[in-house]
Amino acid sequence: MTTTVADPARPERPSAVTTRQLARSTAARQRRSARIKLWAGAVCTALVALPVALASLLPLPDPNAQDLSRRRLAPFTDGHLFGTDQLGRDLLSRLLHGGQVSLSVGILAVIVSGLIGIAAGSTAGYFGGWVDAVVSRFLEAQLALPLLMMLLLVVALFGPSVTVITCVIAVAQWPEVARLTRSLVLVEREKPYVAAARLLGMRSWSVLARHIVPNIVRPASLVILLLLAQAVLLESALSFLGAGPQRPFATWGRIISDGQDYITTSWWLVTLPGLVIALLVVGVNLLGDGLRDRVRTTKPTKLAKGA
Amino acid sequence: MTSPARDPLLEVEDLQIELVTHRGVVRAVDGVSFTVGRGETVTLIGESGSGKSTTAMGVLRLLPEGLAVLSGAARIGGEDVVADPDAARRARGRTVSLIPQDPMTALSPVHTVGRQLGDALRLRHPELSRAEARERGTQLLDQVRITKPETRWKAYPHQFSGGMLQRILIAIALAAEPRLLVADEPTSALDATVQASILDLLMDLQERTGVGMLMITHDLGVARLVSDRIHVMKEGRFVESGPAEQIVERPAHAYTRKLLAAVPSLGPWDEDGLTDHTPLGAAR
Amino acid sequence: MSKYLARRLGQSLLTVFLTISTVFVLVRLAPGDPASAYAGPTATSDDLARIREQFGLDKPLISQYGIFLRDLLTGDLGTSYSFHSSALDVVLDRMPYTITLSVAAIAVTVAVAVPLGVWMARRADTSRELGANVLTIAGQSMPDFWTGVMLLTVFAVLLPVLPASGFTSWSGLILPTVTIAVLQLALISRLVRREMTTALASPYITVARSRGVSERALTWRYALANSAVPLVTAVGTRFAALLNGVVVVEVVFGWPGVGSLVVRALETRDYPLIQATVLVTATLAILVQLLVDLAYPLLDPRVRLGKAA
Numbered sequence: 027m028t029t030t031v032a033d034p035a036r037p038e039r040p041s042a043v044t045t046r047q048l049a050r051s052t053a054a055r056q057r058r059s060a061r062i063k064l065w066a067g068a069v070c071t072a073l074v075a076l077p078v079a080l081a082s083l084l085p086l087p088d089p090n091a092q093d094l095s096r097r098r099l100a101p102f103t104d105g106h107l108f109g110t111d112q113l114g115r116d117l118l119s120r121l122l123h124g125g126q127v128s129l130s131v132g133i134l135a136v137i138v139s140g141l142i143g144i145a146a147g148s149t150a151g152y153f154g155g156w157v158d159a160v161v162s163r164f165l166e167a168q169l170a171l172p173l174l175m176m177l178l179l180v181v182a183l184f185g186p187s188v189t190v191i192t193c194v195i196a197v198a199q200w201p202e203v204a205r206l207t208r209s210l211v212l213v214e215r216e217k218p219y220v221a222a223a224r225l226l227g228m229r230s231w232s233v234l235a236r237h238i239v240p241n242i243v244r245p246a247s248l249v250i251l252l253l254l255a256q257a258v259l260l261e262s263a264l265s266f267l268g269a270g271p272q273r274p275f276a277t278w279g280r281i282i283s284d285g286q287d288y289i290t291t292s293w294w295l296v297t298l299p300g301l302v303i304a305l306l307v308v309g310v311n312l313l314g315d316g317l318r319d320r321v322r323t324t325k326p327t328k329l330a331k332g333a
Numbered sequence: 334m335t336s337p338a339r340d341p342l343l344e345v346e347d348l349q350i351e352l353v354t355h356r357g358v359v360r361a362v363d364g365v366s367f368t369v370g371r372g373e374t375v376t377l378i379g380e381s382g383s384g385k386s387t388t389a390m391g392v393l394r395l396l397p398e399g400l401a402v403l404s405g406a407a408r409i410g411g412e413d414v415v416a417d418p419d420a421a422r423r424a425r426g427r428t429v430s431l432i433p434q435d436p437m438t439a440l441s442p443v444h445t446v447g448r449q450l451g452d453a454l455r456l457r458h459p460e461l462s463r464a465e466a467r468e469r470g471t472q473l474l475d476q477v478r479i480t481k482p483e484t485r486w487k488a489y490p491h492q493f494s495g496g497m498l499q500r501i502l503i504a505i506a507l508a509a510e511p512r513l514l515v516a517d518e519p520t521s522a523l524d525a526t527v528q529a530s531i532l533d534l535l536m537d538l539q540e541r542t543g544v545g546m547l548m549i550t551h552d553l554g555v556a557r558l559v560s561d562r563i564h565v566m567k568e569g570r571f572v573e574s575g576p577a578e579q580i581v582e583r584p585a586h587a588y589t590r591k592l593l594a595a596v597p598s599l600g601p602w603d604e605d606g607l608t609d610h611t612p613l614g615a616a617r
Numbered sequence: 618m619s620k621y622l623a624r625r626l627g628q629s630l631l632t633v634f635l636t637i638s639t640v641f642v643l644v645r646l647a648p649g650d651p652a653s654a655y656a657g658p659t660a661t662s663d664d665l666a667r668i669r670e671q672f673g674l675d676k677p678l679i680s681q682y683g684i685f686l687r688d689l690l691t692g693d694l695g696t697s698y699s700f701h702s703s704a705l706d707v708v709l710d711r712m713p714y715t716i717t718l719s720v721a722a723i724a725v726t727v728a729v730a731v732p733l734g735v736w737m738a739r740r741a742d743t744s745r746e747l748g749a750n751v752l753t754i755a756g757q758s759m760p761d762f763w764t765g766v767m768l769l770t771v772f773a774v775l776l777p778v779l780p781a782s783g784f785t786s787w788s789g790l791i792l793p794t795v796t797i798a799v800l801q802l803a804l805i806s807r808l809v810r811r812e813m814t815t816a817l818a819s820p821y822i823t824v825a826r827s828r829g830v831s832e833r834a835l836t837w838r839y840a841l842a843n844s845a846v847p848l849v850t851a852v853g854t855r856f857a858a859l860l861n862g863v864v865v866v867e868v869v870f871g872w873p874g875v876g877s878l879v880v881r882a883l884e885t886r887d888y889p890l891i892q893a894t895v896l897v898t899a900t901l902a903i904l905v906q907l908l909v910d911l912a913y914p915l916l917d918p919r920v921r922l923g924k925a926a
Contacts, residue, residue: 029575031585036570039364042404043351051353052399055742062747167632172861172898175879179640179891182883183647259760263865266762267880282763289770296770300763307758312751323355395823426829433827438820443842443917453828489918502824509828 056323063316070309074302078129081122089123089276091115098292109294111285117294121302124276129306131192131271132257136250138196143203144239144246150204151211152234161208165201173198174263181269188271191264195257206249210242248321251314255307262303278303341368342428342513342545343392347405348415350384350391350569354400361387363569364405367562369513372539374546376556376577378592379566385549386434388566389517392547393431394421409513426456430506432516432535436498436523440490446501447486450474453508473504477534496527503534513545520555532559553592557581565589625910629903633896640895641685644888645678651886655698672698672888685892694896695889699881704893708875712897715867715874719859721790722797727852730802734809735836741814750807757803765796765869782871793870797863801855808851812844819843845916853909857902 048054077084087106093114101109101117108117150161177194184190214220215238223233258278264270265279278299285295350362362384369375377385390396392407394414403415410428414421425431433439440449450473451466461469467486474482477500490498499519506514516535520528536559539546550556556563560577565588573586584590652668653660660668669675673684688695697704733749740746772792773781780789816822817840825839826832867876875894882890913920 029573029579029583029585032570032572039349041351041358041360042349043353043358043402047402048353048358050399051402052397052742053353053355055399057355059742059747063751066751163632167635171636172879172895172902173858174864175861175883175895176640176643178864178880178883179643179647182649183643185648255758259758262760263762266760266865267868279760279762282760282766286766289766290774293770296763296766300760300767303763304755304759308751308755311754311758315754390823393827395827397818422829425827431824431827433820433824435820439824441821441825441839441843442919443845444839449825452830452834456829491919505828515827 053323056319060316060319060323063312063319065316067309067312067314067316070305071313072309074125074306074309075129078122078125081119081126084122086119086122087116089115089119098288098295100292101294101298108298109292111281111295112288112292117281117298120276120281121278121299124278124281125302125306127188127271127275128258128261128278131188131195131261131277132254134192135195135199135257135261136254138192139199139253140203140246140250142196143200144207144243146200147204147207148211148234148239148242151208152215152230152238158208161204165205168201174267177260177264178267178269181264186269186272188275191261191269191271194264195260198260199253199257202249202253203246207242207246210245211238214238214241245321248314248318251310251317255310255314258303258307258310341370341408342410343369343547344408345388345392345406346408348388348391348407349404350387350396351402351404352387352396352400353402360569361401362391365564365566365569365571367564367571367574369545369547371512371545372543373561374539374548374559376548376550376560376563377566378550378553378556378563380551380592383566384569385551385566386517389431389515389547389549393425393429393515394418395431426453426509428511429513429515430509430511432499432503432506432514432519434518434522436495436502437490439502440498442490445487445489446493447488450486450501450505450508453505457509470504470508473507474501476507477501477504478530479504494527495523496531499523499527499531500534503531503538507538511544513547515547515549517549518551519548521551528555535559553581553595565592622911625907629907632903633899636899637689637892637896638682640892641682642678644886644891645681647886649886651698651888654885654887694893697882697890697893698887699885699890700887704887704889705897707890708878708893708897711873711875711878712901714872715860715863715876715898718790718793718797718863718867718872718874719856721794722801722859722863723852723856725794725798726801726805726855729798730805731809731841731848733802734806735813735841737806737810738813738817738840739836741810753803753806756799759799761796761800762865762869764799765793765866768792768796769869789870793863793866793872796866796869797859804855805848805851809844809848812847813840816840816843842916846913846920849909849912849916853905857905860901860905861898 093110096104096106096110096114097112099106099110099114101107103109106116106118108121111117111120146161146164150158177198180194180197181190211234220233220237223237224230228236261270261277262279262282265277266283268283270277270279281299282296285292285299289296345368346366347364348362348366349360349364352359352361365384365388367375367377377388379385387396387401391401391403392409392414394403396403405415406413407415409420409424412420412424414424440446447467447470450470451463454466454469454473455461455463458466471482471486474485479485479497479500485493493501503519514535519535520531523531532555535546538544546559548556548559557577563575563577563580564571565573565580565586567588573580573584573589580589581593584593650665651672652665652674656664656668666675673681676684685695692705694703694705696702697707700707733753737746737749769781769792772779779791780786782789813836817836819840821843822835822839825835830839863872863874864876864880866872867874868880871877875898879891879894881887882894
């Protein structure tokens, strides 16, 4: 038997991958899932967020204009798309204007918790030692605390202003960001460019602030959307328990809480606000999920090890 | 140990494997043909990324369904596993066994070694009781030169060294009483001295049981030691095929010569030839 | 082992102590006067002064704290202003209801979420999996009080098949349990999906498949056992959080647990009751976390207590 050497001029073999196989491949399916989630998320979010943002430009009745003769009108009567509430106020207008408060509280809370979380998590991850011990203890303690109760307590203490509620939600959420940032920094810290920056004589603080933090902001920001969804839910729960922003603000949780007494006679007073919250939160969650998936599918994938 | 048996255990014909990744379709294996007969060792050698492991995993149909598209033919004991994935499912654990690349990750870390070996035995012989499986299992461990197999039966994978784990994996592969062994870089994750003993064990087993072997390696030292035939693989194709002696002594293709140059000592095989081997990737 | 246990218990005690001290200070800083809440609107200022003296609220904060700590050592958490009995007893009376609801909710969640997550991992990125995924996200996205009110309206008012509130029979457990489970389902099922996807792609699964192990055994015996640590951690954390008070759901369903108790205690500024609630729930939650940690070596033989924790 002799050695055979492959003919270098062998003709190119055609690909055996059919379009069906291509469409059913894991890669194509992951891309499709991510795309559907992104689109569905964007549509749901926009359906709620755009009208909320444009509430004062839309031809709507004043959210606080009472008309006791037109109490609890069903949806689609007399030009009230979502009907009216127990004081004859237009429900849609109240929802959109109340949404401005709910959404601003959510967005502000996420920004504050993001800042605290990134600062605490990155210092803990980078410096380690006692800083890490203190931050980690805080993170653990928060898991053990009756969170909602503490929040109610703080709101009772400082009064239910928008600022207080924003801070309270931020305090509830920073551990999530901190935990993620800390683990990202622990990985980033070991990379060669950090050692190089240290060798060049940069101070640790500036290495952290100028080199490490910019590199972890992107992955960390992916949780931001998921936190925003949580913040909106938390604000509405606080409002429901009577610890939300006080009048004249009609936040989503309070509208539901107020409408609860009329649930058997006027279903829309509770059902519609709940659906609006759910639609927005689903949208934001899907958007966050889709973005995370897209990062996953565009990252260079490891090929099956073919030695 | 020369010509392939008339009725080959494994017959691969124009096998093509394409991987559908996020960056497009990659052709990992581009039309390869070879056979493995009874008592024979056939080696696929090449650098990392040449498609040799993909070929082995493809023949066993162990590549993820949504990733790999196979075409051509690969017959195990006469049944084409490319056309019929169920044929591969029937063959695995009966006709053919795999000896994996990295023994440290190849066993479930939360189950005992005995549990995993016992399961393998009972898959082949469902009539065995747990106690009988344990008895056979300890015998198998003894065969692969694990000392004190009775006490080690209850140990977890992390309590063993890499070399011992690879022996245990060989014992698990043997539990299926296979006619064909696919060894996917069985020694590349191990220390040099351990490598020699594993290869020694494999050759010894082949002599006793007449099992056919498809060996995947990047190490010409290993290939020369164990092979009857060698296929040199590059970018998914065989660039050169032939009896081991000829490939090593009279390489016809430039790529093969480059592989040979990466093996430090070219004399008759000795302990140093193995200990000093350099991974090809690093030698480039 | 015992050294590890001692250290963990020490840490836990410290956490409980810090928590209770924080609450002690916070409730007293909060506006609102327990004396006037206690005495009612008709009380004179003399009455209020007398009540404050009776509760020891006229003393400086620091000495109130000293008395509180001294009593705490003897297991005395004070007398509830509104229930006129030992605050600890009031909380312990309510605790079984919260524990029952938490156990039921976590059991239902796990019973649904684990099979669902496993199924999602095996069918990853198919249309049906995407649909299931979106449904669980929807469940997680509904405000829990709203889900509760909706379920109440449908199953207790429109089709009166289940009791609307309170704990009159075991069927009263169904709606609050479902409300909590809907919320937790997404969290646990998605965790199971993620862990199972990783586990199913591990080399040991491929190697086990190569020796003829069935897909069913690969999934349920090999991959699931290897996902046990993160799963038990998540379930334990969720359970601890539920024990800390399912405030909203208890309020919606009038469930007589500590969650609704705490809302009432906050309204009446019932300091001893607030403190007792926090002490009991925080202790319980920390105990659950500790049990979870102690379970790790049973789930994964590579874990050594004190090193991995």
